[in-house]
Amino acid sequence: MTPALSVTARRAGGWRLALVLALAVAVGLPALTNTYYVRLATGILMFAALACGWNLIGGYAGYPDFGAAAFLGIGAYTTGVLMARAAVPFPLALLAGGAVLLRLRGHYFAIATLGFMLVLQQLAANLELTGGGSGMNLPVARSFTTFYYWMLGVCALAVAAGLSLPRLRVGYAIAAIRENQAAAEALGIAPLPYKIVAYSGSAFVFGLVGGVYAYWFTFIDPPTVFNVDFAIQAIVMTLFGGPATALGPVAGAIVLKSLDTVLTNVSIFLHNVFFGALVCLLVVFAPRGLADLRRARGGILAALRATLRENRI
Amino acid sequence: MPLLAVQGLTKLFGRLVAVDHVDLAIEAGEVVGLIGPNGAGKSTLVNLISGFEPPSEGAVAFAGRPLDALGAPAIARLGLARTFQIAQPFRAMTVRQNVAVPALFRAVPAPSVGAALREADRLLDSVGLGPKAALPAGALTTPDLRRLELAKALALQPRLMLLDEVMAGLTPAEVDAAMALLREVNARGIALLVIEHVLRAVMGLSSRVVVLHHGRKIAEGPPARVTADPAVIEAYLGPGPASR
Numbered sequence: 001m002t003p004a005l006s007v008t009a010r011r012a013g014g015w016r017l018a019l020v021l022a023l024a025v026a027v028g029l030p031a032l033t034n035t036y037y038v039r040l041a042t043g044i045l046m047f048a049a050l051a052c053g054w055n056l057i058g059g060y061a062g063y064p065d066f067g068a069a070a071f072l073g074i075g076a077y078t079t080g081v082l083m084a085r086a087a088v089p090f091p092l093a094l095l096a097g098g099a100v101l102l103r104l105r106g107h108y109f110a111i112a113t114l115g116f117m118l119v120l121q122q123l124a125a126n127l128e129l130t131g132g133g134s135g136m137n138l139p140v141a142r143s144f145t146t147f148y149y150w151m152l153g154v155c156a157l158a159v160a161a162g163l164s165l166p167r168l169r170v171g172y173a174i175a176a177i178r179e180n181q182a183a184a185e186a187l188g189i190a191p192l193p194y195k196i197v198a199y200s201g202s203a204f205v206f207g208l209v210g211g212v213y214a215y216w217f218t219f220i221d222p223p224t225v226f227n228v229d230f231a232i233q234a235i236v237m238t239l240f241g242g243p244a245t246a247l248g249p250v251a252g253a254i255v256l257k258s259l260d261t262v263l264t265n266v267s268i269f270l271h272n273v274f275f276g277a278l279v280c281l282l283v284v285f286a287p288r289g290l291a292d293l294r295r296a297r298g299g300i301l302a303a304l305r306a307t308l309r310e311n312r313i
Numbered sequence: 314m315p316l317l318a319v320q321g322l323t324k325l326f327g328r329l330v331a332v333d334h335v336d337l338a339i340e341a342g343e344v345v346g347l348i349g350p351n352g353a354g355k356s357t358l359v360n361l362i363s364g365f366e367p368p369s370e371g372a373v374a375f376a377g378r379p380l381d382a383l384g385a386p387a388i389a390r391l392g393l394a395r396t397f398q399i400a401q402p403f404r405a406m407t408v409r410q411n412v413a414v415p416a417l418f419r420a421v422p423a424p425s426v427g428a429a430l431r432e433a434d435r436l437l438d439s440v441g442l443g444p445k446a447a448l449p450a451g452a453l454t455t456p457d458l459r460r461l462e463l464a465k466a467l468a469l470q471p472r473l474m475l476l477d478e479v480m481a482g483l484t485p486a487e488v489d490a491a492m493a494l495l496r497e498v499n500a501r502g503i504a505l506l507v508i509e510h511v512l513r514a515v516m517g518l519s520s521r522v523v524v525l526h527h528g529r530k531i532a533e534g535p536p537a538r539v540t541a542d543p544a545v546i547e548a549y550l551g552p553g554p555a556s557r
Contacts, residue, residue: 169417169426176414179403186363186397187465188389188418244405 026152030145038148042216044257045151046209047233051241051249052158053205054234059243060165061198062178066231070117071203073226075210077124080136080220085129121226135221138214147216154208155250161201162246174198178244206230236275239282314377316341316504317362317393317473322371324357324528331357333528334371339473339506344499346519346536347508350549354528355508356398359475363395364388376472390420394471398478400458404451408442408461409433411450415468436464440494456487463494473504480511488514516540524548 026045030038050072057065125133141147165171173194176184181191214220234249237256242248256278263271315338324332332354339345349355360366362373364385373380375393383391394415403411412433416423423429437443440460445453453461459479466474480491492514499505499518509515515522516536524532524539526548532539539545 167426169422172410172414172417172426172429175406175410176403179405180401182365183397183401183403183465184414185385186365186389186395186401187415187469188386188420189414190384190386 023156027149030148035144038145040257040261042148042151044254045148045155046213047237047257048250048253049151049155049158049205049209050230050234051237051253052155052162052246053202053209054231055162055202055238055243055245055249056158056165056205057198057202058235059238059245059249060162060171060178061174061195063195063199064235065199065202066228066235067117068202068206068234069225069227069230070120071206072210072213072230073117073120073124073222075207076214076220076225077130077136077210078207079211080138080214081129083215084136084138117226117228117231121222124226125222130222133222135219135224138218138220140218141215147212150212150216151209154205154212157208158205159246159250161205162249166246170194170197175244233275236279236282240278315339316343316376317506318374319362320372320374322358322361322373323369324354324361324366325369330528332361332368332525335525335528335530337523337530339504341472342499342502342504343521344495344505344507344519346515346522347506347525348510348512348515348522349525353525353548355525356477357528358525359395359477359506359508363393363475386418389415389469390418392420392470392472393475394466394469394473395475396462396466396477396479398481400455400462402450402453402458402461404449406450407446408437408448408450408453409446411461412436412464412468415465419469421470433464433468436467439497440464440467441490455482459483459491460494463498467498467503471503473506474498475506475508477508478510480509480514483511492517512540 026041029041050068054065054068057063057068124130130136165174173184173189173191174197176187176189177191177194184191210225213225217224233256237252238249239252240248240256241250241252256275260271260274263274317337317339319335319337322332322335322337323330335354335358337345337358347355347358357366361368362380364380364383364387368381375388375391378391380388380391380393389395403414406414409430410433413423413426413429416429416432417426423432434443434446437446440463442457442460442464445457450458450461459482463476463479466476476495479495480488483491488511495505495507495518505518507515507518519536521534522532522536522539523530524542524545526544531548532542532545534542
């Protein structure tokens with residue numbers, strides 16, 4: 001083995017160890033702390049899962065999907081309808097939500113993703129099955145910690161998808177299409193099926209999160225679950241942490257959700273300004289995320305200085 | 314039966330005739346040169362054959378199979394590879410990963426990602442890019458990008474390669490190296506359609522040269538005869554004193 005290879009191998013081993021440790025801490029967390037922090041952590045895990053899910057279509061495939069929240073709504077309502085109207089147990093209802101989403105096919109690419117979400121919102125607001133505009137109630141769960149573990153599971157699944165994608169054949173296709181679609185086609189890749197894989201993978205994660213969310217909050221109505229804010233937060237967290245990296249979106253969710261919580265406690269006004277200002281700063285200084293700045297020679301400060309010079313600010 | 318049979322191929326862009334009833338045949342293992350002044354329709358012809366643009370008229374067959382209903386990816390998988398006039402790397406991927414892509418998606422793909430990457434390393438060695446395999450493709454220089462284009466096309470295991478100006482922007486020494494490389498590729502039995510502005514390279518490589526002008530084929534034959542053809546000289550230099 002060449003020295004370069006063994007260094008890479010050691011680094012990969014270190015990463016794996018860190019991942020296992022992080023997972024162990026996450027699993028043990030509810031036993032170590034009080035309900036407030038478990039609730040906060042559940043929220044962070046929820047957004048980490050959403051960001052990782054969005055990263056599949058928006059990061060790896062490079063399609064900025066603003067309507068991803070549509071699938072959160074579909075997942076929430078599928079779970080809600082099955083549990084409240086048909087008394088189906090939660091895990092089964094959640095699986096059904098996911099299965100429905102995986103059957104969705106590529107023509108959704110043709111629909112403006114945002115419009116798609118608004119159409120669904122109107123649909124949910126006008127159907128009897130979904131309780132219309134007044135929303136619907138779900139059975140109340142006995143223990144709160146359950147949702148922490150559900151969100152952890154969904155998040156782990158989304159991270160695993162992001163970790164394995166670059167090592168898989170389908171991941172090579174998705175990356176090639178993102179980088180240069182014409183060149184990908186010239187080398188034998190028909191783009192549509194692979195875009196659908198990335199899109200439905202992302203939709204699947206949003207659907208699962210929606211299902212857990214519905215049971216967690218026990219009440220859903222159209223504007224809460226078909227809410228573009230879910231997509232926007234997932235986008236900002238992904239861009240912040242590093243698109244097309246497996247753990248960047250998780251880091252983005254942890255940092256931004258924690259900051260968000262602190263700011264909300266300090267001032268509601270600051271909280272409202274925060275995400276807008278952050279988007280502007282990100283686009284100017286780190287269009288490829290913090291992960292890219294970190295990789296840059298000389299660390300974050302040097303990279304920021306270089307960006308400033310490049311943009312003549 | 315020729316490996317590639319192009320018949321009456323025509324492409325209209327509005328009222329402009331970019332390619333005008335072109336016939337072209339390439340035998341297995343042959344090297345054919347395609348030359349012509351700027352705007353002669355060379356790149357459009359490549360786009361039509363490789364399925365990147367639909368023809369207005371005419372037909373293309375590869376290994377006896379009509380290509381008209383197939384898209385670019387399917388044509389590539391049949392073993393008809395093309396390169397682009399402006400190199401099209403997957404910038405954020407490493408050079409090695411770039412070459413692994415076609416190895417994973419050709420008709421008989423590499424059995425695993427690992428096998429595709431090992432194959433990519435061998436191909437990169439053969440085009441002289443071995444030491445740069447781990448760099449992101451976006452960091453390569455122009456001559457290296459041309460080599461990468463070639464390695465990617467080779468990883469498709471093609472029977473014919475359409476090479477759209479793979480030598481543009483190279484120094485004379487780099488052109489010599491590229492010519493040696495193409496001879497090696499041809500020695501493996503791969504037929505080549507070489508489109509070049511560098512006449513020395515086309516003439517040195519090809520057994521037959523086709524000349525396009527205003528979308529029409531104005532001459533075809535061995536290099537020496539084609540360069541002496543008055544119609545070809547006129548196309549490149551304008552009408553001579555004799556015709557004034």
